[in-house]
Amino acid sequence: MKKPKFQIPSGMHDILPESQSYFQKIYKVVKDIAGFYEFGKIDTPIVEQSQLFEKGTGLSTDIVKKQMYTFRTKGGDHLALRPEFTPGVVRSYIEHGMFNLPQPIKLWYFGPLFRYERSQAGRFRQFYQFGFEVLGEESPSVDAQVIQIFYNILKELKFKNLIIEINSIGDNQCRPYYKKSLSSYFRYREGQLCLDCRRRLRENPLRILDCKEEKCQRIISQAPQMIDYFCEGCKTHFKKVLEFLDEIEIPYHLNPLLVRGLDYYTKTVFEIFEDSNEGKNIGAIVGGGRYDALVKLLGGKDTPACGGAAGVERIVSAMKSRTRSVSHSAPKVFLAQLGDLAKRKSLKLFEDFRKEKIQVAESFGKDSLRTQLRKADKTGSAYTLIIGQKEALEGIIIIRDMKTGKQEIVKFEKVVREIKKRLKKISNL
């Protein structure tokens, strides 16, 4: 007898009820803070034209080169499951003419992304991100505010030891010069670099900067730094971002070696980590930066923009390793019944409680009082209401305090009010 065995596709995961409370908690915090900073929520489709990412995210990036889920529709369109949010948001901004609205446009989102890659700690093929984008504002205060928002959200979620790494990678004016001089610096010393870095030298020399190999580190420490190549605009912009961060007292760590994998970033880039001496390293939980050239690249007007995104599963995993469990509200009242008449009456009572928004657990399928009490105990109810044949006939009901074992008899009509009163007392303690 063979039963068919279906397995979840590689890299995917079910979010079971016990994890839902984490997701809901995060969603709520994000939503509240987004509202406070006057961001509007946007949902873009999970599929977009493949080209949008090829152009926006960049053909040279790993995300586009090897991690996109692409397919052709019956009509022949080339579509892709979104591997990141920003291009879709920018597409929407352009398509709906949001540049005609008062600028800046501030948007937030929360949803699933798809990347085809080998799963690992904190890495999935379908995963959730939330993020913020500010379009149409070039002021460095925006860069600082985006960072502040993520910082506040993580603080609200009880994160300690946050490390914010920040850098500027210049813009299309000054970065080419830097890249050139960096390449020639490394090419000169290619023989001393590790194999990966020799490959990076050809593909993206900037990435050599975050190689962890010791022999490379030595060479990197002497390498030319972006900071010496900034054009006037980038220089003052970066300086101001840091000043703003100082002003709002966000602790940051200047990391001249921080570069990001996406093509569209200009000027400010940042990542946020949790410094955990124990537990495994799940990488950055937030990443983002400024992308002043992207809107134009995707066919819009020349529009400065800045944003960032956070990995929800990574946040959940950090929250889980921190606390034993998130207390989820169990029903405080259990309704136990014996006999047909009582059963009929308790069904009605159950509805009365629902109208009062008091959560009541029951076990109508069970007949033994002992079994019902056992269940009441297991689910952690504070009170059990007992109604049997006798009580049903006399129009009364027993309230049993599960802690003390004391029982009281109340008139059937008064029981909702009585329970309400008692629950209030509990929650005030």
Next chain:
RNA sequence: GUGGGCGUAGUGUAGUGGCUUAGCACAAGAAUCUGUGGAGUUCUUAGGGGGAGUUCGAAUCUCCUCGCCCACCCCA
């Protein structure tokens, strides 16, 4: 994409070619028990990821495949 480890009921595990009808614990369900919970007793459900091979005999050895975990790459 590269490299390493792993895969036994829902969960955690034992068993290293025959002593196994695959054992144990927890969980779940039922009975005891339509009238008072946390316990007991009894019973039940349910298992070697999948496929091929070696062998008289495979959970155990070999190969393939799928999946998980970890590291690299890269990223949230």
